[in-house]
Amino acid sequence: MITVKNIVLRRGAKVLLDKASVTLNPGEKIGLVGRNGAGKSSLFRLLDRTLHEDGGDFYIPPQWRMAQVAQDMPETDMPATQYVVEGDVTLLAAQQEVEAAEATDDGERMGNAYMALHDAGAHDAPARAQSLILGLGFRMDELERPVDSFSGGWRMRLQLARALMCPSELLLLDEPTNHLDLDALVWLEAWLQRYQGTMLVISHDREFLDAVTDVTVHIERAQLMRYGGNYSKFEDMRAEKMALQATAFSKQQDKMAHLQKFIDRFKAKASKAKQAQSRVKALERMEKIGPVLAEADFTFEFTEPLNLPNPMLAMQDVDFGYPPLEEGGEPVTIVRGVSRSVLAGQRIGILGANGQGKSTVVKTIARDLNALAGEVTEGRGLNIGYFAQQELDVLRPTDTPLEHMIRLVKECTEQGRLQGQSTREQxxxxFLGGFNFTGDQVKQAVGSMSGGEKARLVLCMIVWQRPNLLLLDEPTNHLDLATREALSMALNEFEGTVMLVSHDRSLLRAVADEFWLVSRGGIAPFDGDLDDYQRYLLEVAKESREAQKREQRDQQKVPAAAPVAAKPDAKQRSQNAEQLKPLKKSLEQADKKLSDLNAEKTNLETSLLNEAAPARLAEAGRQLKTLGEKIEALEAEWLDLTEKIEAASTE
Structure with missing residues (x-):
């Protein structure tokens, strides 16, 4: 076991741990939580011995092998597979011993070296490495690409793969999900759940922590507090503890009332749709842990938009993608033929595997990219607030938060986009103070700030613009848990429309009422909640692995064994055909009705753009609701017929 006893740890003048003690047992999966700056990463540096304690002592069994993700950006032209294989330090040492033994005439040493190489798994090391690489979202054709040909985020995924490749009894993971999208995150969760050693993980993704941890260690007031259970259990226990502290609880009442306001409001709004029920559960959970949320020292809200065009925008036969890479070349189309409308008040979570085009769609709606075909028609008065994945990169490192705000005022004034905000420097x-930029921080160069502080500045600039449509592409990558909660609460009170791409399932559950799935070159509603989507991702991953195995067999020209199927006799085939006829006819009719209803819905949504009469808008809203109910019922009938046809076909 790991024992930490009366540890004192300082960074400069700040005391991070003051005579702190905790015991971690073999095989436990521990989530390490606490506010930014509390000392989580410093505790990791203590455990890997890159930092030394200022007092007390700690013990890790000397025979334990440790693995962790290297924080440096790899710069090498080594193929990706080989780079990950070399993360297995046991295998690497065995290979080096074989080379050294072969340089001698010592037969016994060579025999022992070859045996150690076999025991280290040399025979299947490339296959194990490739399984990790593919699981983290890479394609088959990228397995032998040079490491330095990938972007920074993908190289950090390779660093994670190297850490997972390394045999270990202790695994340290510091924000492992930062560069992952949802499909890679789901795969990582499944891998870590099978991990046999002791694991400590720092993460701001509550659902990830819930999925992979069974113990939580909280750093608070320079002490290490151990709680049995995952992050949600920790919140429950801590909320109960805080609720008993009457003095502290009384100070939270204003914030609790603020929290209760939107819980009551959105419970009343929620429909019976599966994803809406998930959101109700998320709000009920926020109500339960209200004392914890109310303790947060950072909250903010979006100012009510001046207007709410309805629809916000309409897309007609739109192709999404990128312009030609060179003059005279062909554009790169990723998503085709999208005809959809975005209405006032919608809260849309955009789902899809990596590379399917989620960010491309959002960039096009945000006007960063032009549509390759079709037409995007914006509602009058549309005011977009856009948080891009790369938004932090466009901040000017030498400018201060105040200088960023002054420049934003100038840009909005020149573009006629001022929404009644005050432009005085004071x-x-x-306004910056409301986002925790106080005192001298407003004059601190952005380049010296943490990723979380930069993300808060971007949120501040978006909120100041009073948008009525929020486009958020992975907004939580650099936010701590407290700021994520603040964002979730602010989005739930936002009066406008939200379109959200995120691998943070807690945020998606709390914010989204419906989901769009970007897949196979198109966009379609996803009729389910995030649990259904997670099952869908695992099924897609399984199909992909099977396809890759088939491809490898074909390349090796090894014929796959064909299953022997019993052939039905002529009488049975005739009976099956007679059973299928009415079912297939009904399915064709349902297909045609669905096509007609969807076309009618699209035409109605598009016609709303030029409609100003309140009575006509209200009537159109009722028609849209009726159409939606008809489509939902018809889709259920279509699925039932499909299942019956499949069952009859296999008899």
């Missing part, structure tokens, strides 16, 4: 300072 008011801008006060």
């Amino acid at each position: 008011d801008l300072r006060s």
Whole structure:
């Protein structure tokens, strides 16, 4: 076991741990939580011995092998597979011993070296490495690409693969999900659940922590507090503890009332749709852990938009993608033929595997990219607030938060986009203060700030613009748990429309009322909740692995064994055919009705763009609701017929 006893740990003048003690047992999966700056990463550095304690002592069994993700960006032209294989330090040492033994005439040493190489798994090391690489979202054709040909985020995925490749009894993971999308995250969760050693993980993704941990260690007031259970259990226990502290609880009442306001409001709004029920459960959970949320020292809200065009925008036969890479070349189309409308008040979670085009769709709606075909028609008065994955990169490192706000005022003034905000410097300072930029921080160079502080500045600039449509592409990558909660609460109170791409399932559950799935070159509603989507991802991954195995067999020209199927006799085939006829006819009719209803819905949504009469808008809203109910019923009938046809075909 790992024992930490009366540890004192300082960074400069700040005391991070003050005579702190905790015991971690073999095989436990521990989530390490605490506010930014509490000392989580420093505790990791203590355990891997890159930092030394200022007092006390700790013990890790000397025979334990440790694995962790290297934080440096790899710069090498080594093929990706080989790079990950070399993360297995036991295998690497065995290979080096074989080379050294072969340089001698010592037969016994060579025999022992070859045996150690076999025991280290040399025979299947490339296959194990490739399984990790593919699981983390890479394609088959990228397995032998040079490491330095990938972007920074993908190289960090390779660093994670190297850590997982390394045999270990202790695994340290510091924000392992930062560069992952949802499909890679789901795969990583499944891998870590099978991990046999002791694991410590730092993460701001509550659902990830819930899935992979069974113990939580909280750093608070320079002490290590151990709680049995995952992050949600930790919140429950801590909320109960705080609720008993009457003095502290009384100070939370204003924030609790603020929390209760939107819980009551959105429970009343939620429909019976599966994903809406998931959101109700998320809100009920927020109600239960209200004392914890109310303790947060950072909250903010979106100012009510001045107007809400309805629809916000309409897309007619739109192709999404990128312009030609060179003059005279062909554009790169990723998503084709999309005809959909975005209405006032919608809260859309955009799902899809990596590379399917989620960010491309959002960039096009945000006007960063032009549509390759079709037409995107914006509602009058549309005001977009856009948080891009790369938004932090466009901040000017040498400028201060105040200078960023002053420049934003100038841009909005020139473009006629001022929404009644005050532009006085003192008011801008006060606005920044609401996002925890106080005192001298407003004049601190952005380049010296943490990723979380930069993300807060981007959120501040978006909120100041008073948008009525929020486009958020992975907004939580650099946010700690407290700021994620603040964002979730602010989005739930936002009066406008939200379109959200995120691998943070807690945020998706709390914010989204419906989901769009970007897949196979198109966009379609996803009729289910995030649990259904997770099962869908695992099924897609399984199909992909099977396809890759088939491809490998074909390349090796090894014929796959064909299953022997019993052939039905002529009488049975005739009976099956007679059973299928009415079912197939009904399915064709349902297909045609669905096509007609969807076309009618699209035409109605598009016609709303030019409609200003309140009575006509209200009538159109009722028609849209009726159409939606008809489509939902018809889709259920279509699925039932499909299942019956499949069952009859296999008899």
